[in-house]
Amino acid sequence: MVGIFVSGYLGLSGTLGAVADAIAYAIAISILIIAFDYIFGWVERKTIAKIQKRHGPTFAGKYGILQNLADFVKLLSKENVVPKNSDKLLFLSTIPIMLALSIFLIFLLPLAPTLLETNIGLGILVIFVLLSFMPLIIFANGFGSGNKFAAISAQRSVVMLISYELPLIFVIAAAGMLANGYNIADIVNAQSQWWFAILMPVGFVVFFIAMLAELERTPFDIREADNELIAGWLTDVSAPYYTLALFLDYTRMFLGSLLIAILFLGGWNGPLLPPVVWLLLKAFIVSFFIMIIRATMVRMRIDRLLRFGWIWLLPLSLLNLILTYVVFIA
Amino acid sequence: MKIDRTELVKKASDLKSQGYSYLVKLTAVDYEQHLEVIYILRNMKENKDETLEIDLDPADAWVPTLVGNFKAADWYEREMFEMFGIDVKGRNVERLLLEKWNGKAAPLRKNFTWNAPYETS
Amino acid sequence: MTTRINIGPVHPSTHGVLRLVADIDGDTVVNLEPHIGFLHRGVEKLVETRMYMQSPPYMEKLDYVAPLSYDEVYVATVEKAMGVEVKERAMWIRTILLELQRIASHLLWLGTMANDVGQFFTLFMWAFKDRDLVLRLLEEAAGARMFYVNMRIGGLIRDLPPGFEDSARDLLDYLDKRVREYEDFLEKNPIFMERMRGVGTISREMAVNLGVTGPVLRASGISYDVRKDNPYYVYGKLNFETQTRSEGDCFARYKVRMLEIKESIRLVREALNKMPAGDALGMPVKLILPSAKNRIVSVSRELPRGECMMYMVADPQRPYRLSIRSPTFINLAALREISKGCRTADIFAILGSLDVVMGDCDR
Numbered sequence A: 001m002v003g004i005f006v007s008g009y010l011g012l013s014g015t016l017g018a019v020a021d022a023i024a025y026a027i028a029i030s031i032l033i034i035a036f037d038y039i040f041g042w043v044e045r046k047t048i049a050k051i052q053k054r055h056g057p058t059f060a061g062k063y064g065i066l067q068n069l070a071d072f073v074k075l076l077s078k079e080n081v082v083p084k085n086s087d088k089l090l091f092l093s094t095i096p097i098m099l100a101l102s103i104f105l106i107f108l109l110p111l112a113p114t115l116l117e118t119n120i121g122l123g124i125l126v127i128f129v130l131l132s133f134m135p136l137i138i139f140a141n142g143f144g145s146g147n148k149f150a151a152i153s154a155q156r157s158v159v160m161l162i163s164y165e166l167p168l169i170f171v172i173a174a175a176g177m178l179a180n181g182y183n184i185a186d187i188v189n190a191q192s193q194w195w196f197a198i199l200m201p202v203g204f205v206v207f208f209i210a211m212l213a214e215l216e217r218t219p220f221d222i223r224e225a226d227n228e229l230i231a232g233w234l235t236d237v238s239a240p241y242y243t244l245a246l247f248l249d250y251t252r253m254f255l256g257s258l259l260i261a262i263l264f265l266g267g268w269n270g271p272l273l274p275p276v277v278w279l280l281l282k283a284f285i286v287s288f289f290i291m292i293i294r295a296t297m298v299r300m301r302i303d304r305l306l307r308f309g310w311i312w313l314l315p316l317s318l319l320n321l322i323l324t325y326v327v328f329i330a
Numbered sequence B: 001m002k003i004d005r006t007e008l009v010k011k012a013s014d015l016k017s018q019g020y021s022y023l024v025k026l027t028a029v030d031y032e033q034h035l036e037v038i039y040i041l042r043n044m045k046e047n048k049d050e051t052l053e054i055d056l057d058p059a060d061a062w063v064p065t066l067v068g069n070f071k072a073a074d075w076y077e078r079e080m081f082e083m084f085g086i087d088v089k090g091r092n093v094e095r096l097l098l099e100k101w102n103g104k105a106a107p108l109r110k111n112f113t114w115n116a117p118y119e120t121s
Numbered sequence C: 001m002t003t004r005i006n007i008g009p010v011h012p013s014t015h016g017v018l019r020l021v022a023d024i025d026g027d028t029v030v031n032l033e034p035h036i037g038f039l040h041r042g043v044e045k046l047v048e049t050r051m052y053m054q055s056p057p058y059m060e061k062l063d064y065v066a067p068l069s070y071d072e073v074y075v076a077t078v079e080k081a082m083g084v085e086v087k088e089r090a091m092w093i094r095t096i097l098l099e100l101q102r103i104a105s106h107l108l109w110l111g112t113m114a115n116d117v118g119q120f121f122t123l124f125m126w127a128f129k130d131r132d133l134v135l136r137l138l139e140e141a142a143g144a145r146m147f148y149v150n151m152r153i154g155g156l157i158r159d160l161p162p163g164f165e166d167s168a169r170d171l172l173d174y175l176d177k178r179v180r181e182y183e184d185f186l187e188k189n190p191i192f193m194e195r196m197r198g199v200g201t202i203s204r205e206m207a208v209n210l211g212v213t214g215p216v217l218r219a220s221g222i223s224y225d226v227r228k229d230n231p232y233y234v235y236g237k238l239n240f241e242t243q244t245r246s247e248g249d250c251f252a253r254y255k256v257r258m259l260e261i262k263e264s265i266r267l268v269r270e271a272l273n274k275m276p277a278g279d280a281l282g283m284p285v286k287l288i289l290p291s292a293k294n295r296i297v298s299v300s301r302e303l304p305r306g307e308c309m310m311y312m313v314a315d316p317q318r319p320y321r322l323s324i325r326s327p328t329f330i331n332l333a334a335l336r337e338i339s340k341g342c343r344t345a346d347i348f349a350i351l352g353s354l355d356v357v358m359g360d361c362d363r
Helices: A002-010 A014-051 A067-076 A088-108 A123-131 A134-144 A148-179 A184-189 A201-214 A239-264 A275-296 A302-329 B005-017 B073-084 C043-049 C056-062 C067-082 C088-116 C122-142 C164-187 C190-196 C204-210 C214-219 C250-274 C327-333 C344-354 C358-362
Strands: B022-030 B035-043 B048-056 B062-064 B087-089 C003-007 C019-025 C028-035 C296-303 C306-314 C319-325
Touching: A014 A067, A014 A088, A014 A239, A014 A275, A067 A239, A088 A123, A088 A134, A088 A239, A123 A148, A123 A184, A123 A239, A134 A148, A148 A184, A148 A201, A148 A239, A148 A302, A148 C003, A184 A239, A201 A239, A201 A302, A239 A275, B005 B035, B005 B048, B005 B062, B022 B073, B022 C306, B022 C319, B035 C306, B048 B062, B073 B087, B073 C327, C019 C344, C028 C344, C043 C056, C043 C319, C056 C067, C056 C358, C067 C088, C067 C296, C067 C306, C088 C122, C088 C164, C088 C250, C088 C344, C122 C164, C164 C190, C164 C250, C190 C250, C190 C344, C214 C250, C214 C306, C214 C327, C250 C344, C306 C327, C319 C327, C327 C344, C327 C358
Parallel strands: B062 B087
Antiparallel strands: B022 B035, B035 B048, C003 C019, C019 C028, C296 C306, C306 C319
C-alpha cells in the first residue's frame, strides 16, 4: 500500500522504485512500532494504576500521555555508566542487537494482504528461529556485564529456553499443518473461515503460555525477577541503554502479540475495518490481556516452570499436534 | 536463680529436659562491680519462666556457650559478646551488629560513654 | 561449586538494610548468612541517658511499622517499675489501639510479602491503601500518623475523640470484606500456593529450639500467644482464639497472619462494645514522675512480629539498663537454618514470611 504509493508518487520505476518503496515501508513500520510502544506504554501504566487503585501518570499532558516522553528524555540525558569489569563489547552491543532483531522480525510479518513484499516462504519458521536467539543474546549480555545477578539471570534465561521452545515449535507445526504451509499469508488466509484459536484451543492456550515465557512477562519474568535479581540481566545497564531495553521490551511484546494474532486470531481477517486495523487491534487486545496478567499474577519459580513446561506444555502441544492431524487431516 | 558459670550448661540441659526448652532472652547487665548474665528459659506447656543469673568479674568475663542446647542462643551470645565484651567459650563468636566498627570497647558497659573518645584499634 | 552472591544491603526486597550473603550451588542455597547492624542506633545505650518519659519516641522508631506497640511495651515497663496502675478506660483504649496497630502492621506485611513472591505491586498498593485508613483512624485517636507517642504513665495523652467508635466500626466492616478479598486473590492463585506451600518449613521442635516468636512460632503448631497465655490489659476479658497452623511453612505463616487480622478485627469490635466510660488520661510528661520502686522488671507483650520482652534495671529517674528482646532479631536469626537447601527464589519468600523490620532487629 505504502510502497506502491511512494514509487508511483515519485514517478520511479525498477530498482530505484523498489528501494524507495522499501525505505518508505521501513519508515512506516518503524513509526508504527514506536507509536505502538509509546501508546501501549501509556495504556499499561494507566491501566495497571487503575487496577492498583492509583492514578498513574497525570501531570505531563492530558491524562499523563506525555509522561513516557518525559521519562524518555530524562533517561537519555543520564550518563551511561559501563561497569569496570564488564566485557564492553558484549555489554554495549547486545541490547541494540536485540532491538534491531525484534524490529526486523516485525518487518518480516505481513500486516495486510496488500503488503506481501516482505512475506517470505517459510516466514513463521524463520521468525521463530530468530526469536529463539534472544535468550542467547541475553545470556551473552548477562555474562558480559560482570555482575553476578546478571549472570544468574543469564543462566536462567538459557535454562528457561528448553521449557518453552519445544511446545512453541510443536504448536506452530500443528498450525502449519492446518494451513498447509509455513507462509504467514497462507496461515492467515486459512483462518478466513475459522480462527485457529477455535480449531485448536489446546494449542492456543499452550502457545499463549509459552509466548508469555518467551516474552519474559509475568508469571514467567523469571530472568528479570525484580525482587530477587534486582533487574536480572539489566542490573548494571544504565539509563540510555535501559531506555533501549524498555523499548525492546515493548517491541517484543508487540511482536509476540502480532504473532499470536496472526497464528490464532485470524490475522487481518475481519469485517468492515481495513485489514491492518484489524490486525493491530487484535495485537493490542492480546497485549492488553498480557498486561492484565502482569498486574495479577505471582512469579513462578524456575524449577516449577521447567516442570510445568515438561509435564504440561510439551505433552499438551504434542496432543494438540496429534489431535489436529486426526481431526482435520486424516 | 543465681548459679555459677561452671554449672550453667548442666543446669540449662536439666531445665530443658524438664520442659524449659524455649530460650526467651539472653542478656547482660553491667553493675560496675560485677557483670550479670541473664538467661530466661520458658516452659511453653506450663507457661512458666525460669531465670538463670550468672555473676561475672569484669576482668575475667566469660561464660560457656549454650548453642548446643538452644540454637536461639547463637545471635544472643554474639550480641552479648559484642556489646559487653563477655567472651563465650566453646564456640567461635563473631561480631554481629557492628561488624565494621573497629572500636575495641564494649558499648553497653558503663565505662563506655558514647560521647567520649574511645580506644580504637 | 558454589557461587557467593551478596544480596543487599541495598536490594528491592530485603525490607530495609539487611545484607544476605548466599552461597548457592546451581539454584540451591547451600548457606545463607544474614548480616545485620546497618540500622544500629544504640537505643539501649541511649535510653540510659534519658529520663523515663523522654524515651518513647526512640522506642517508636525501633519498629517503624508498628510504633505504637513498641511505645506501649516501654511505657508498660516503666509503669511496672514505678508501680503505677493503668486506669480502667485507658486499658481498653490501649487494647483497641494496639489491635488496630497490629492490623496496620499485618496489612503492610501482606503487601510486601506478595511483592516478594513476584506480585507486581497490586496487592501492595491495595494493602497500603487499607493500612492508610487504619493509620488515619489511629491519627484521629493519637494525633500523629505514624509516630504517635500517645502513651503516658497510667494512661494516655488524650481520650478517644468523639465519633471515633463509629468510624472504627465502619472501617472494621470494610476491612473484614477486604481481607476476605485478599485471601481470595492470593489463595485462588495456584502459582502463589505453589510458591508458599512446603517452602521454608520449620518443624515444631526446630521452632522451639530456634526460639522464633509470634506468628512464625504459631505457624509451627505451638500455641503460644502472650495475649492469651499471660493476658495483659483487657485481653483476659475478651473472646479470641490463638491462631495456629501445624505445617510451619511459608503458607502457614501467611495464613496465621491473615487469621490474626480477622481475629484483631473481632477483638476491636468487641472491645468497642464493652468499653466503659471514665477517665483515661495519664500523667503529663512535665510532671515530676514518681521514682521507680522496683529495681528489676520485665514485661512481655505480643507485638505484631512476635513477643517483645523488655528487661529493665531501673534507677529512680532513668533506666539503668534496658534490654529489649526484639522479635525480628530472633526470627531473623532463624533464617539461616530455615533457608538451607531451598531455592534461590525461595529466600525472598521465606524472608517475606518472617516479616522482618530491620529497625527492630538492629535497635
